[in-house]
Amino acid sequence: MLWVKTFHILFVMSWMAGIFYLPRIFVHFVEGQAAGEQVDRLAIMARKLYGFMTVMMVLALVSGVVLWLVYGFAGAWLHVKLVFVALLMVYHFWARARMREMQDGHLDHGGVYYRWANEMPLILTIVILVMVVVKPF
Numbered sequence: 001m002l003w004v005k006t007f008h009i010l011f012v013m014s015w016m017a018g019i020f021y022l023p024r025i026f027v028h029f030v031e032g033q034a035a036g037e038q039v040d041r042l043a044i045m046a047r048k049l050y051g052f053m054t055v056m057m058v059l060a061l062v063s064g065v066v067l068w069l070v071y072g073f074a075g076a077w078l079h080v081k082l083v084f085v086a087l088l089m090v091y092h093f094w095a096r097a098r099m100r101e102m103q104d105g106h107l108d109h110g111g112v113y114y115r116w117a118n119e120m121p122l123i124l125t126i127v128i129l130v131m132v133v134v135k136p137f
Contacts, residue, residue: 001070001071004067004070005067007059008063010065011056011059012060014052014053014056015053015060015092018049018056018094019048019053019088019092019121020121020122021049022046022049022095022098023098023114023118024041024114024133025042025045025046025049025102026102026114026117027035027114028042029107030107030109030110031111033106033107034110036118043100043102043105047102047103048097050096050099053092053095054092056069057089057092064085073133075137076137077134077136077137078131078132080127080131081127084127084131087115087124088121088124088125088128091121091124
């Protein structure tokens with residue numbers, strides 16, 4: 001089971017790398033577009049990164065379910081963690097909608113908006129880590 005845990009952590013780390021980087025691409029896209037720069041490559045990068053992130057998310061979820069089936073579903077900390085994982089998934093699909101807007105050649109907000117949006121998964125991840133490591137309840 002340690003192998004499953006190891007790969008679960010790897011998949012989660014890879015998913016989070018994409019979750020943290022994709023909004024930065026959004027920032028560069030809107031600011032580059034406003035400056036009259038060529039931003040087509042950023043839209044391609046976002047599409048490819050989103051595909052990678054999605055595969056990593058699915059693998060993280062599958063390995064997480066395997067761990068749950070082996071270790072059981074005990075403790076309020078796990079319930080809280082799963083709520084925040086669900087919120088990360090909502091954020092993931094929010095990012096998909098923004099990525100699709102990029103494919104159409106526009107994003108509806110400015111760079112500051114996407115910088116702030118980039119902080120949301122960090123907050124969610126901190127709560128998840130506290131639940132997993134500290135298990136406060």
